[in-house]
Amino acid sequence: MFYIHCPYCGERREEEEFHPNGQAHLVRPADPDSVSDEEWGDYLFFRDNPRGIHHEMWVHRLGCRKFFNITRNTTTYEILETYPMGEQPTITAETAKVRHEQGVQTADGGWQTVGARPENSTLNEETPS
Amino acid sequence: MSQNNRLSQGGRIDRSRVLTFTFNGQQYPGFAGDTLASALLANGVDVVNRSFKYSRPRGITAAGPEEPNAIVQLGASEAAQVPNVRATQQALYDGLVARSTNGWPNVQRDVMSWVGKLGGSFMPPGFYYKTFMAPASMWMTYEKFIRKGAGLGRSPAESDPDIYDHLNQHCDVLVIGAGPAGLTAALAAARAGARVILCDEQEEMGGSLLDSREVLEGASATEWVERVVAELADMESVTLLPRTTANGYHDHNFVTLHERCTEHLADTAADAGRAGEVRSRLHRVRAERVVLASGSHERPLVYANNDVPGNMVAGAISVYLRRYGVAPGQRLVLTTNNDHAYRTALDWKEAGREVVAVVDSRANPDGDRVKQVRDSGIRVITGSAVMEASGSQRVSGARVVAIDTTRFVVTGKIEELACDTIASSGGYSPVIHLASHTGKRPQWREDLLGFVPGEVKGMHFAGGVQAVYALGETLADGARAGGEAAKAAGFDQAEAITVPSVEACAESATSALYQVPHEKPTLRAPKQFVDLQNDVTAAGVELATREGFESIEHVKRYTALGFGTDQGKLGNINGMAIAARCLHRSIPEVGTTVFRPNYTPVSFGAIVGRHCGELFDPERYTALHQWHVENGAEFEDVGHWKRPWYFPRQVDGKTETMHDAVARECLAVRQGVGILDASTLGKIDIQGPDAREFLGRIYTNKWAKLAPGRVRYGLMCKDDGMLMDDGTTSCLAENHFLMTTTTGGAASVLEWLELWHQTEWPELQVYFNSVTDHFATMTVTGPEARKLMAEVTDIDLDREQFKFMDWKQGTVAGVPARVFRISFTGELAFEINVQANYALHVWKALFAHGEKYDLTPYGTETMHVLRAEKGLIIAGQDTDGSVTPEDLGMQWAVGYDKPFPWIGKRALTRPDTAREDRKQLVGLKPKDPKVVLEEGAQIVLDREQKIPMTMMGHVTSSYYSPVLESGFALAVLKGGRNRMGETVYLPMSDGTTHEAEVVNTVFFDPKWERQNV
């Protein structure tokens, strides 16, 4: 069972409070009438299913009711970061690969630092317990 | 027979407290501190079970959770029955009643052995596989006997009298296992300031130290354990959980611990004099760090007849001698490939029993323990192993021979040693189960001859679990792991703890030996058991590899290796080693071994905890629930809500049937006035300057011009254009709306609104809040509704002042209320919203005034009939996620010319959604008015067509209408709107076929006059 850092509540909570909502960063065409049926079908129905780093949208359903995004490793179930709507992930399949090649851990302590974004983030500073 | 095998002194039992227990109908004495297994051995009970497949007699083999044979059914009464209890883990208590799970009708007699004697041909490896592949009827024949003879316990037929608990816990460091490594780990972490939970599955903490010969800081190992446990118990930040098994390690350091609270005392908590206390408790622990100090299990060697009672794992014999003062025999032969097992020979000799010989597979063992054994005059036979045990109900001898492990052959003459007990040790397997529960593959270490855990984030390993076995090193390893875990959890002031000094003990290297070669080929030698619980033999594994099963995962499924309640704790590695030998591969090439939760079986009671009975699933009640109960309502579950279904009356001393009650309620609404508790409808308060714009994007219809005081019906689609929910939304003020949803859709619609606002249109200033529980909703409907309302409200009810689809603020029965002129019945209707805590008062006032109008309460069934008579849909009943607003004939509620591309619009212009032959909502009128069509019944056009018939649609709602005096239905039908007046057919499963006419969806008052009166 996941232990998820809600970037809005600012703390880790049990998975029971959350609900997954599928792939993150889907863009709804601004002018749906101008896209082809095929493009519209892609937007509606087609989703990535990567082995490894994946960005997912979750909602803190039984908490603050906010939607946010998670960068998760689909093979290890490690949550590498969580970040609010409107922000981009700092860890992607590409950066994780680079970090791996450089011998740097993708996230120090793995899920222990969930939410504590590696760089330039003021939103998710965790107070040490 | 009275504890003949009990030593006169020693052990951690209390000889002053004699306990009486019953095993297979016979009474025996034991002592407080015994396990069921140690008490059985003390009483010389050799045979505790019959084996699963071959019905061979089986005795106690091990002393812990790895025990494969001594699986018993526990409980004196029917309600207290517990299946699959390992006698080695069950503390003895007075009055304990146990019986063998296998071995119908009696383990001592050989009734089932015909199966065993036929064994080879009757149940070869792959038996299940082949039987299930073969005609099913064959299995039916075997099953009766096999299940009865070889069942693995049974569940009680009566309800469990005990209660169980769940406890959510957090800690900085969870230490699993309180052996030498776990104790120093807990000490190091606790002294660093971390909150520590230390759990251990045994009756008391100490692990291997409880049967150790070694001396720590000049004291016995058990004295050191007592000191450390006392220190930990004194620390406020430490929680000690003995008798608690860590059964599952889940993602992100979530660990489930199963604490046995009264199971060691009596059948039930009440029997233990602790009525009302929980029998066992499931701790759900979220730990910052986990230290896994689960130790190791000793592997037995695989040799012929190694299952005859009297064959035991060497370490278990030491446990019974040293902890329980039980010597399970008189004359011992020890066969080993390592130094550590020599302790068993010393323990046995010290107990005053005879060690016939130690048989060592190594050519030149010369460690300190080996020297000690030689010095004590015990015969040591090197370069050899026990090839075969003699005896049937009990070991009578050991056949020893020199072996060549490289060529896998015997090389010398066989010597027969008379003995009654054979102890075997093939080395040690780290207990890595929890480390692989989240999918991490363990790694084979050829230098350690065992699997060690792969890296698991957030988990530290200490001692035997990573094949650190020497006591001094184990203690130090625990201290290191505990300190590291505390540091990782944020406690970096860790003071180095002093590890007690242990006398160093030189050891010679262990040699790799799993299966002992036999003078005959494996397939022809007497049975050499790998997995005792599933009766898997070395020959079976070899046969599997010959039949082409090359991966250990396939071999396991083919042979059932590791499938029992012991999950192959003793047999898995040996099985892999044999498969590897047969395939000429290394063990890691054959595969790794992965374990799944749970480590040992957990009772359903503990899993369920308090979530049983009425707490199994929450129930929601409206503010008027008590009134409904008192007035005889039958209830229907709608989501978690309990809604009145109908209100049967007593007529001539009899309770009305549902049909009669619903007919009466329907007519009351159509002819007088009825009242419905509609409080469960979802209500969402929407505010903000962009609320109106937001509604326009989320609903299919227009909201720009809805004035305060007005109400509109809206349709909500998903972006695929399919209807998702519907309901009315009222404009309370320019920037303030009240949305209603279906009862079932309340939570999901709120989340849907939040989703679009937060993820697509965060620039819109709009806020949502659920107010479902804040307001009670009462629908007063029928021709007399206005007269009744006039008596209780100050609102002007004039039909020109208060029009259909208006709402007004005022008072009803003296309390503030919003009243809406909306109708789900087609009749004149007032929907009253009052604060929920006023609901009962208002409801009662309405009945006080309503008596003269025969105000009739109605339930959901009547609501359904009335709305269906008007062709009003219920989202989720008449729609199923594949129905567009146009399919429903609701084009009037779709604003194609709205400026913003609202949700669902794009999809409605796809060629597929514009097809003429889509399934469309229609009415169906059965030709026979007495027929009420089945909901879900399929519609065909040609009743003579052969199966498979061309299915054109199906019935979505169907009822009997008292005003029409006929059955009627709503249905979706391909191209339905062009089929008005056609006859369609509904073939039923009983062979009859109903005829129906396709009609308009509005069955009653097609001009919609009644709701506007």
Ligand SMILES: [Zn+2]
């Ligand atoms: Zn939150």
